[in-house]
Amino acid sequence: MAATDVAPIRTENDPAAERDHQRDFTDLVDRLERQGRDAEALLAAVQRFEVALPTWAFATGGTRFGRFSGAGEPRTLREKMEDASLVHRLTAGAPRISLHIPWDDTGDIAEVLSDARRLGIGFDAVNSNTFQDQPGQRLSYKLGSFSNPSAAVRRQAIEHHLRVIEIGKQVGSQALTVWLADGSNYPGQMSLRGSFDRVRECLQEVYAALPDDWRLFTEHKPYEPAFYATVVQDWGSSLVLAQSLGERAQCLVDLGHHLPNANIELIVARLLGVGRLGGFHFNDSKYGDDDLTAGSIKPYALFLIFNELVLAERERLPGFDPAYMIDQSHNLKDPIESLLQTVDQLQQGYAKACLVDHEELASHQASGDVIMAERTLKRAYETDVRPLVAEARRRRGGALDPVLAFRASGYRAQKAIERPVIAHTVAPTHL
Ligand code: LRH
Ligand code: MN
Numbered sequence: 001m002a003a004t005d006v007a008p009i010r011t012e013n014d015p016a017a018e019r020d021h022q023r024d025f026t027d028l029v030d031r032l033e034r035q036g037r038d039a040e041a042l043l044a045a046v047q048r049f050e051v052a053l054p055t056w057a058f059a060t061g062g063t064r065f066g067r068f069s070g071a072g073e074p075r076t077l078r079e080k081m082e083d084a085s086l087v088h089r090l091t092a093g094a095p096r097i098s099l100h101i102p103w104d105d106t107g108d109i110a111e112v113l114s115d116a117r118r119l120g121i122g123f124d125a126v127n128s129n130t131f132q133d134q135p136g137q138r139l140s141y142k143l144g145s146f147s148n149p150s151a152a153v154r155r156q157a158i159e160h161h162l163r164v165i166e167i168g169k170q171v172g173s174q175a176l177t178v179w180l181a182d183g184s185n186y187p188g189q190m191s192l193r194g195s196f197d198r199v200r201e202c203l204q205e206v207y208a209a210l211p212d213d214w215r216l217f218t219e220h221k222p223y224e225p226a227f228y229a230t231v232v233q234d235w236g237s238s239l240v241l242a243q244s245l246g247e248r249a250q251c252l253v254d255l256g257h258h259l260p261n262a263n264i265e266l267i268v269a270r271l272l273g274v275g276r277l278g279g280f281h282f283n284d285s286k287y288g289d290d291d292l293t294a295g296s297i298k299p300y301a302l303f304l305i306f307n308e309l310v311l312a313e314r315e316r317l318p319g320f321d322p323a324y325m326i327d328q329s330h331n332l333k334d335p336i337e338s339l340l341q342t343v344d345q346l347q348q349g350y351a352k353a354c355l356v357d358h359e360e361l362a363s364h365q366a367s368g369d370v371i372m373a374e375r376t377l378k379r380a381y382e383t384d385v386r387p388l389v390a391e392a393r394r395r396r397g398g399a400l401d402p403v404l405a406f407r408a409s410g411y412r413a414q415k416a417i418e419r420p421v422i423a424h425t426v427a428p429t430h431l
Pocket of ligand 1: 056127179219221254281289327
Protein backbone atom coordinates (compact mmCIF):
# COMPACT_ATOMS: atom_id res chain seq x y z
CA MET A 1 0.00 0.00 0.00
CA ALA A 2 1.50 3.36 -1.04
CA ALA A 3 2.38 5.60 1.93
CA THR A 4 0.01 8.23 0.57
CA ASP A 5 -3.12 6.06 0.68
CA VAL A 6 -4.87 6.25 4.02
CA ALA A 7 -6.49 2.86 4.63
CA PRO A 8 -10.21 3.24 5.31
CA ILE A 9 -10.51 3.53 9.07
CA ARG A 10 -13.88 2.44 10.41
CA THR A 11 -15.20 4.95 12.94
CA GLU A 12 -18.85 3.87 13.03
CA ASN A 13 -20.26 3.78 16.52
CA ASP A 14 -21.28 0.40 17.83
CA PRO A 15 -25.13 0.03 17.62
CA ALA A 16 -25.54 -0.86 21.33
CA ALA A 17 -23.46 2.20 22.24
CA GLU A 18 -25.65 4.27 19.93
CA ARG A 19 -28.80 3.13 21.76
CA ASP A 20 -27.33 3.88 25.21
CA HIS A 21 -26.15 7.21 23.94
CA GLN A 22 -29.56 8.20 22.59
CA ARG A 23 -31.12 7.42 26.01
CA ASP A 24 -28.42 9.37 27.90
CA PHE A 25 -28.67 12.30 25.51
CA THR A 26 -32.46 12.45 25.79
CA ASP A 27 -32.21 12.38 29.61
CA LEU A 28 -29.66 15.21 29.60
CA VAL A 29 -31.72 17.33 27.18
CA ASP A 30 -34.72 16.83 29.45
CA ARG A 31 -32.75 17.91 32.54
CA LEU A 32 -31.25 20.93 30.77
CA GLU A 33 -34.66 22.03 29.53
CA ARG A 34 -36.03 21.75 33.06
CA GLN A 35 -33.24 24.21 34.00
CA GLY A 36 -34.39 26.47 31.16
CA ARG A 37 -31.31 25.73 29.06
CA ASP A 38 -31.37 25.38 25.25
CA ALA A 39 -29.61 22.04 24.61
CA GLU A 40 -29.45 22.57 20.84
CA ALA A 41 -27.78 25.97 21.27
CA LEU A 42 -25.29 24.42 23.66
CA LEU A 43 -24.61 21.59 21.23
CA ALA A 44 -23.99 24.07 18.41
CA ALA A 45 -21.57 25.98 20.66
CA VAL A 46 -19.60 22.79 21.35
CA GLN A 47 -19.47 22.11 17.59
CA ARG A 48 -17.95 25.61 17.07
CA PHE A 49 -15.19 24.85 19.59
CA GLU A 50 -11.97 23.91 17.78
CA VAL A 51 -8.42 23.24 18.99
CA ALA A 52 -5.15 22.88 17.08
CA LEU A 53 -2.94 19.80 17.45
CA PRO A 54 0.86 20.02 17.97
CA THR A 55 2.78 18.05 15.32
CA TRP A 56 5.50 17.37 17.91
CA ALA A 57 3.16 15.39 20.16
CA PHE A 58 2.41 12.53 17.73
CA ALA A 59 5.69 10.72 18.36
CA THR A 60 6.42 9.40 21.84
CA GLY A 61 8.07 12.00 24.06
CA GLY A 62 10.68 11.31 26.69
CA THR A 63 12.73 12.73 29.47
CA ARG A 64 16.47 12.93 30.09
CA PHE A 65 16.08 9.61 31.82
CA GLY A 66 14.70 7.79 28.85
CA ARG A 67 12.24 7.37 26.02
CA PHE A 68 10.04 4.34 25.36
CA SER A 69 9.08 4.53 21.70
CA GLY A 70 5.93 2.83 20.47
CA ALA A 71 5.06 0.96 17.28
CA GLY A 72 3.63 2.77 14.26
CA GLU A 73 4.88 6.17 15.29
CA PRO A 74 5.00 8.91 12.65
CA ARG A 75 8.45 9.45 11.17
CA THR A 76 7.59 12.33 8.83
CA LEU A 77 5.39 15.42 8.78
CA ARG A 78 3.06 13.61 6.37
CA GLU A 79 2.55 10.77 8.85
CA LYS A 80 1.97 13.26 11.67
CA MET A 81 -0.66 14.92 9.47
CA GLU A 82 -2.29 11.53 8.84
CA ASP A 83 -2.54 11.00 12.60
CA ALA A 84 -3.86 14.54 13.09
CA SER A 85 -6.58 14.02 10.50
CA LEU A 86 -7.71 10.88 12.32
CA VAL A 87 -7.92 12.79 15.62
CA HIS A 88 -10.07 15.37 13.84
CA ARG A 89 -12.23 12.72 12.22
CA LEU A 90 -12.95 11.03 15.56
CA THR A 91 -13.43 14.22 17.62
CA ALA A 92 -14.79 16.61 14.95
CA GLY A 93 -12.99 19.33 16.90
CA ALA A 94 -9.33 19.51 15.83
CA PRO A 95 -9.20 20.70 12.19
CA ARG A 96 -5.77 22.39 12.40
CA ILE A 97 -2.17 21.61 13.32
CA SER A 98 0.62 23.77 14.70
CA LEU A 99 3.93 23.43 12.90
CA HIS A 100 7.27 23.65 14.71
CA ILE A 101 10.23 24.90 12.68
CA PRO A 102 12.71 23.43 11.83
CA TRP A 103 11.27 20.09 13.05
CA ASP A 104 8.51 20.37 10.38
CA ASP A 105 10.60 22.17 7.72
CA THR A 106 10.38 19.53 4.98
CA GLY A 107 11.56 22.01 2.34
CA ASP A 108 8.62 20.97 0.11
CA ILE A 109 5.68 23.29 0.91
CA ALA A 110 3.73 22.14 -2.18
CA GLU A 111 3.75 18.58 -0.88
CA VAL A 112 2.74 19.74 2.62
CA LEU A 113 -0.17 21.72 1.17
CA SER A 114 -1.38 18.85 -1.03
CA ASP A 115 -1.21 16.47 1.94
CA ALA A 116 -3.15 19.01 4.03
CA ARG A 117 -5.82 19.31 1.35
CA ARG A 118 -6.09 15.51 0.97
CA LEU A 119 -6.29 15.01 4.75
CA GLY A 120 -8.65 17.96 5.34
CA ILE A 121 -6.51 19.80 7.90
CA GLY A 122 -5.43 23.44 8.18
CA PHE A 123 -2.65 25.32 9.95
CA ASP A 124 -2.73 27.33 13.18
CA ALA A 125 0.18 29.28 14.72
CA VAL A 126 3.72 28.32 13.68
CA ASN A 127 6.37 27.86 16.39
CA SER A 128 9.99 29.01 16.20
CA ASN A 129 12.88 27.16 17.82
CA THR A 130 15.99 28.86 19.16
CA PHE A 131 16.23 26.47 22.11
CA GLN A 132 18.37 23.96 20.18
CA ASP A 133 21.37 24.19 17.86
CA GLN A 134 20.59 22.64 14.49
CA PRO A 135 23.16 20.57 12.53
CA GLY A 136 25.35 22.98 10.55
CA GLN A 137 24.19 26.03 12.50
CA ARG A 138 26.88 28.73 12.53
CA LEU A 139 26.46 30.18 16.04
CA SER A 140 25.21 28.42 19.19
CA TYR A 141 22.20 29.38 21.29
CA LYS A 142 23.85 27.90 24.40
CA LEU A 143 23.89 31.32 26.06
CA GLY A 144 20.60 32.44 24.60
CA SER A 145 19.12 33.66 21.37
CA PHE A 146 17.45 37.12 21.46
CA SER A 147 18.99 37.79 24.88
CA ASN A 148 22.46 36.67 23.82
CA PRO A 149 25.15 39.33 24.44
CA SER A 150 26.46 38.53 20.94
CA ALA A 151 24.79 40.68 18.25
CA ALA A 152 25.69 38.02 15.67
CA VAL A 153 23.78 35.34 17.59
CA ARG A 154 20.80 37.69 17.96
CA ARG A 155 20.91 38.37 14.22
CA GLN A 156 20.93 34.64 13.50
CA ALA A 157 17.89 34.17 15.74
CA ILE A 158 16.04 37.01 13.99
CA GLU A 159 16.80 35.45 10.59
CA HIS A 160 15.36 32.15 11.87
CA HIS A 161 12.12 33.88 12.90
CA LEU A 162 11.83 35.58 9.50
CA ARG A 163 12.14 32.14 7.89
CA VAL A 164 9.45 30.73 10.21
CA ILE A 165 7.12 33.56 9.17
CA GLU A 166 7.89 32.78 5.51
CA ILE A 167 6.94 29.12 5.95
CA GLY A 168 3.85 30.12 7.91
CA LYS A 169 2.71 32.47 5.16
CA GLN A 170 3.07 29.67 2.58
CA VAL A 171 0.87 27.26 4.56
CA GLY A 172 -1.71 29.89 5.52
CA SER A 173 -0.90 30.39 9.21
CA GLN A 174 -1.75 33.76 10.76
CA ALA A 175 0.27 33.70 13.95
CA LEU A 176 3.79 33.13 15.24
CA THR A 177 4.37 31.64 18.69
CA VAL A 178 7.68 32.63 20.28
CA TRP A 179 8.84 30.64 23.30
CA LEU A 180 12.42 31.47 24.32
CA ALA A 181 14.48 29.14 26.50
CA ASP A 182 16.74 32.14 27.15
CA GLY A 183 17.86 32.48 30.76
CA SER A 184 20.63 31.66 33.22
CA ASN A 185 21.54 28.97 35.71
CA TYR A 186 23.53 31.07 38.17
CA PRO A 187 23.17 34.53 39.74
CA GLY A 188 25.49 36.95 37.95
CA GLN A 189 25.60 34.92 34.75
CA MET A 190 23.15 37.20 32.91
CA SER A 191 22.09 40.86 33.18
CA LEU A 192 18.47 40.56 34.30
CA ARG A 193 17.39 43.86 32.66
CA GLY A 194 19.87 43.84 29.75
CA SER A 195 18.73 40.38 28.63
CA PHE A 196 15.07 41.48 28.62
CA ASP A 197 15.88 44.67 26.69
CA ARG A 198 17.72 42.65 24.05
CA VAL A 199 14.76 40.28 23.69
CA ARG A 200 12.38 43.22 23.26
CA GLU A 201 14.66 44.82 20.66
CA CYS A 202 14.88 41.62 18.59
CA LEU A 203 11.15 40.95 18.85
CA GLN A 204 10.46 44.47 17.57
CA GLU A 205 12.27 43.51 14.36
CA VAL A 206 10.34 40.24 14.09
CA TYR A 207 7.03 42.01 14.83
CA ALA A 208 7.79 44.55 12.10
CA ALA A 209 8.18 41.67 9.62
CA LEU A 210 4.77 40.16 10.43
CA PRO A 211 2.14 40.22 7.66
CA ASP A 212 -0.62 42.74 8.51
CA ASP A 213 -3.17 40.04 9.38
CA TRP A 214 -0.84 38.09 11.66
CA ARG A 215 -0.44 38.03 15.44
CA LEU A 216 2.66 37.34 17.51
CA PHE A 217 2.21 35.24 20.67
CA THR A 218 4.81 35.51 23.47
CA GLU A 219 4.90 32.39 25.65
CA HIS A 220 6.19 32.67 29.24
CA LYS A 221 7.71 29.87 31.31
CA PRO A 222 9.15 30.02 34.88
CA TYR A 223 12.09 27.63 34.40
CA GLU A 224 13.63 24.76 32.31
CA PRO A 225 15.98 24.65 30.63
CA ALA A 226 17.18 27.69 32.61
CA PHE A 227 17.23 26.91 36.30
CA TYR A 228 17.95 30.32 37.92
CA ALA A 229 16.33 33.05 35.78
CA THR A 230 14.25 32.77 32.58
CA VAL A 231 14.05 36.01 30.57
CA VAL A 232 10.31 35.66 29.81
CA GLN A 233 9.57 34.00 33.14
CA ASP A 234 5.99 34.93 33.87
CA TRP A 235 2.83 36.45 32.45
CA GLY A 236 3.94 39.91 33.61
CA SER A 237 7.13 39.77 31.55
CA SER A 238 5.16 38.40 28.59
CA LEU A 239 2.58 41.21 28.90
CA VAL A 240 5.25 43.93 29.12
CA LEU A 241 6.79 42.50 25.95
CA ALA A 242 3.47 42.27 24.08
CA GLN A 243 2.42 45.79 25.07
CA SER A 244 5.81 47.17 23.97
CA LEU A 245 5.57 45.50 20.54
CA GLY A 246 2.15 46.54 19.28
CA GLU A 247 -1.58 45.76 19.03
CA ARG A 248 -1.06 42.41 17.31
CA ALA A 249 1.26 41.05 20.00
CA GLN A 250 -0.50 38.98 22.65
CA CYS A 251 0.33 36.50 25.41
CA LEU A 252 0.09 32.73 25.04
CA VAL A 253 -0.72 30.79 28.21
CA ASP A 254 0.81 27.30 28.38
CA LEU A 255 -0.98 25.73 31.35
CA GLY A 256 2.20 23.91 32.39
CA HIS A 257 4.27 27.07 32.56
CA HIS A 258 3.27 28.16 36.05
CA LEU A 259 4.70 27.49 39.49
CA PRO A 260 2.64 25.14 41.70
CA ASN A 261 -0.68 26.61 42.93
CA ALA A 262 -0.56 29.53 40.53
CA ASN A 263 -4.11 30.76 39.83
CA ILE A 264 -4.10 30.43 36.04
CA GLU A 265 -7.76 31.43 35.58
CA LEU A 266 -6.86 34.72 37.33
CA ILE A 267 -3.97 35.25 34.89
CA VAL A 268 -6.36 34.52 32.02
CA ALA A 269 -8.85 37.07 33.41
CA ARG A 270 -6.07 39.69 33.69
CA LEU A 271 -4.91 39.16 30.10
CA LEU A 272 -8.52 39.18 28.85
CA GLY A 273 -9.10 42.41 30.74
CA VAL A 274 -6.35 44.19 28.79
CA GLY A 275 -7.14 42.52 25.44
CA ARG A 276 -3.85 40.63 25.37
CA LEU A 277 -4.92 37.01 25.61
CA GLY A 278 -3.56 35.50 22.40
CA GLY A 279 -4.11 31.82 23.06
CA PHE A 280 -3.37 28.64 24.91
CA HIS A 281 -1.17 25.58 25.00
CA PHE A 282 -3.51 23.21 26.78
CA ASN A 283 -2.09 20.36 28.88
CA ASP A 284 -1.97 19.46 32.57
CA SER A 285 0.68 19.06 35.23
CA LYS A 286 1.21 18.14 38.87
CA TYR A 287 4.61 19.69 39.48
CA GLY A 288 6.46 21.31 36.54
CA ASP A 289 6.07 21.52 32.76
CA ASP A 290 4.88 17.92 32.74
CA ASP A 291 2.89 18.25 29.48
CA LEU A 292 0.33 15.67 30.64
CA THR A 293 -3.13 15.10 29.14
CA ALA A 294 -5.37 18.16 29.66
CA GLY A 295 -7.91 17.64 32.44
CA SER A 296 -6.03 14.62 33.81
CA ILE A 297 -4.75 16.27 37.02
CA LYS A 298 -6.71 19.52 37.63
CA PRO A 299 -10.04 19.27 35.70
CA TYR A 300 -11.76 21.90 37.89
CA ALA A 301 -8.96 24.41 37.16
CA LEU A 302 -9.45 23.73 33.44
CA PHE A 303 -13.19 24.37 33.85
CA LEU A 304 -12.50 27.65 35.69
CA ILE A 305 -10.31 28.80 32.79
CA PHE A 306 -13.11 28.00 30.33
CA ASN A 307 -15.53 29.84 32.60
CA GLU A 308 -13.47 33.04 32.14
CA LEU A 309 -13.35 32.43 28.37
CA VAL A 310 -17.09 31.80 27.97
CA LEU A 311 -17.87 34.90 30.07
CA ALA A 312 -15.57 37.01 27.85
CA GLU A 313 -17.16 35.48 24.74
CA ARG A 314 -20.67 36.31 26.02
CA GLU A 315 -19.62 39.85 26.91
CA ARG A 316 -18.18 40.18 23.37
CA LEU A 317 -14.95 41.47 24.95
CA PRO A 318 -13.07 43.61 22.38
CA GLY A 319 -10.22 41.67 20.69
CA PHE A 320 -11.45 38.34 22.07
CA ASP A 321 -10.10 35.73 19.62
CA PRO A 322 -7.98 33.22 21.55
CA ALA A 323 -6.09 30.56 19.58
CA TYR A 324 -6.83 27.23 21.23
CA MET A 325 -3.87 24.86 20.81
CA ILE A 326 -2.56 21.78 22.60
CA ASP A 327 1.05 21.28 23.72
CA GLN A 328 1.72 17.87 25.25
CA SER A 329 4.39 15.19 25.36
CA HIS A 330 3.44 11.55 25.69
CA ASN A 331 5.98 9.41 27.53
CA LEU A 332 3.68 6.49 28.46
CA LYS A 333 0.36 6.88 26.59
CA ASP A 334 -0.28 6.24 22.91
CA PRO A 335 0.03 9.81 21.58
CA ILE A 336 -3.16 9.59 19.48
CA GLU A 337 -5.19 8.18 22.39
CA SER A 338 -3.95 10.94 24.70
CA LEU A 339 -4.80 13.62 22.13
CA LEU A 340 -8.27 12.09 21.66
CA GLN A 341 -8.75 12.27 25.45
CA THR A 342 -7.48 15.86 25.40
CA VAL A 343 -9.86 17.12 22.72
CA ASP A 344 -12.74 15.39 24.53
CA GLN A 345 -11.71 16.97 27.87
CA LEU A 346 -11.54 20.41 26.23
CA GLN A 347 -14.94 19.92 24.55
CA GLN A 348 -16.39 18.90 27.94
CA GLY A 349 -14.69 21.78 29.79
CA TYR A 350 -16.08 24.25 27.28
CA ALA A 351 -19.58 22.70 27.40
CA LYS A 352 -19.67 22.83 31.22
CA ALA A 353 -18.55 26.47 31.15
CA CYS A 354 -21.36 27.24 28.66
CA LEU A 355 -23.76 25.88 31.31
CA VAL A 356 -22.75 28.54 33.84
CA ASP A 357 -25.65 30.94 34.52
CA HIS A 358 -23.52 34.09 34.51
CA GLU A 359 -26.46 36.39 35.32
CA GLU A 360 -27.28 34.34 38.43
CA LEU A 361 -23.56 34.23 39.31
CA ALA A 362 -23.24 38.00 38.98
CA SER A 363 -26.26 38.54 41.26
CA HIS A 364 -24.78 36.30 43.99
CA GLN A 365 -21.42 38.10 43.60
CA ALA A 366 -23.19 41.47 43.91
CA SER A 367 -25.13 40.38 47.00
CA GLY A 368 -22.04 38.79 48.54
CA ASP A 369 -23.67 35.35 48.72
CA VAL A 370 -20.46 33.31 48.65
CA ILE A 371 -22.15 29.92 48.94
CA MET A 372 -24.71 30.49 46.20
CA ALA A 373 -22.04 31.98 43.91
CA GLU A 374 -19.88 28.86 44.32
CA ARG A 375 -22.90 26.58 43.92
CA THR A 376 -23.79 28.30 40.63
CA LEU A 377 -20.37 27.42 39.24
CA LYS A 378 -20.36 23.91 40.70
CA ARG A 379 -23.82 23.15 39.30
CA ALA A 380 -22.42 23.62 35.80
CA TYR A 381 -19.16 21.81 36.55
CA GLU A 382 -20.93 18.83 38.10
CA THR A 383 -23.27 18.41 35.11
CA ASP A 384 -22.30 15.31 33.12
CA VAL A 385 -22.14 16.80 29.63
CA ARG A 386 -20.63 13.71 28.00
CA PRO A 387 -23.86 12.74 26.14
CA LEU A 388 -24.11 16.23 24.66
CA VAL A 389 -20.45 16.38 23.60
CA ALA A 390 -20.77 12.88 22.12
CA GLU A 391 -23.88 13.95 20.20
CA ALA A 392 -22.10 17.06 18.94
CA ARG A 393 -19.39 14.77 17.53
CA ARG A 394 -21.83 12.12 16.24
CA ARG A 395 -23.76 14.69 14.16
CA ARG A 396 -20.44 15.66 12.54
CA GLY A 397 -19.55 12.03 11.72
CA GLY A 398 -17.29 11.79 14.75
CA ALA A 399 -17.14 9.09 17.40
CA LEU A 400 -19.29 8.88 20.51
CA ASP A 401 -16.17 7.64 22.33
CA PRO A 402 -13.05 8.54 20.30
CA VAL A 403 -10.61 6.39 22.28
CA LEU A 404 -12.76 3.26 21.99
CA ALA A 405 -13.37 3.98 18.28
CA PHE A 406 -9.62 4.39 17.74
CA ARG A 407 -8.91 1.07 19.46
CA ALA A 408 -11.64 -0.66 17.46
CA SER A 409 -10.22 0.78 14.22
CA GLY A 410 -6.91 -1.09 14.44
CA TYR A 411 -5.19 2.07 13.18
CA ARG A 412 -2.09 1.72 15.37
CA ALA A 413 -1.54 -1.91 14.39
CA GLN A 414 -1.89 -0.96 10.72
CA LYS A 415 0.59 1.91 11.12
CA ALA A 416 3.00 -0.43 12.87
CA ILE A 417 3.08 -2.39 9.60
CA GLU A 418 3.29 0.69 7.38
CA ARG A 419 5.82 2.53 9.54
CA PRO A 420 8.68 0.23 10.48
CA VAL A 421 10.50 1.67 13.52
CA ILE A 422 13.61 3.74 12.70
CA ALA A 423 16.31 2.71 15.19
CA HIS A 424 17.21 5.95 16.98
CA THR A 425 21.00 6.23 16.86
CA VAL A 426 21.01 9.66 18.53
CA ALA A 427 18.40 11.32 20.70
CA PRO A 428 15.76 12.62 18.21
CA THR A 429 15.88 16.42 17.88
CA HIS A 430 12.25 16.86 18.87
CA LEU A 431 12.68 15.71 22.42
C1 LRH B 1 8.25 24.93 25.89
C2 LRH B 1 7.04 24.62 25.01
C3 LRH B 1 6.91 25.50 23.80
C4 LRH B 1 7.24 24.61 22.64
C5 LRH B 1 7.84 23.43 23.24
C6 LRH B 1 7.69 22.17 22.45
O1 LRH B 1 8.21 24.16 27.06
O2 LRH B 1 5.90 24.64 25.79
O3 LRH B 1 5.61 25.89 23.58
O4 LRH B 1 7.93 25.21 21.66
O5 LRH B 1 7.23 23.33 24.50
MN1 MN C 1 4.03 25.40 25.04
